[in-house]
Amino acid sequence: MRESVNHAKLKGSGIAILILISFAFVFSVFIWKINDNGTRRVVLFESKANPSELSYEVRFLRNSLTGDDIKQYVDEILLGPISPQARLLFPLGTNVRSCFVSGKVLYLDLSEEALQITSGEASNTVFALKILKKNLFTNFKNIDIINLFIMGKKVEA
Structure with missing residues (x-):
């Protein structure tokens, strides 16, 4: 028992x-x-010491509830690098005028400040646009084509 x-x-x-x-x-x-609720994103910038090299940083961004992940990512790039060894891609004050995806095509329009480059402050516009595209293609696999605009006018990179 x-x-x-x-x-x-x-x-x-x-x-x-x-x-x-x-x-x-x-x-x-x-x-x-x-x-x-965060996503790891890699951000590439031009190196100050050797402009032909790219430096990278890892940023952890919140997943957007409204689907603005790409705009949030571009805003993060426009804020510039954390590392003092990297150069801004675009001058301070550059912002996103519009950003949307249609199918697998991204349409991104930047403000006129993207063209106002002073020596040493930021990368030249064509190089900066190429790096921006590389960043976007690397971090957003759902994008096949990127159409870039500055003040509503299409630019090629």
Whole structure:
């Protein structure tokens, strides 16, 4: 009789431990899903020391609830590099006038500040546009064609 009571206690405590572990697992997955709202993106910039080389930085950006991931990424590029060894792609003040995707084609329009390059401050416009395209193709595999505009006028890079 005594053995069956001990056996029942062990069985009951085993079930309690199993329930506790299951609850901890479900709770962990829930917390992970809540906090996992970022995406790793690589950003390339021109090197100050050797303009023919590119330096890169890794940025963790929040996933956009409105689907503005590309605009958010371009805004991050326009803020410039964190590293002092890298050069701005576009002059400070450059911003995104419009950005949208139609099918697999990205249409990106930058402000006129993108053309106002002073020596040493930022990359030249053509090189900056090429690096911008490389950044976008690297980080957004759903884009096949990028149409770039500055103040509504198409530019080639």
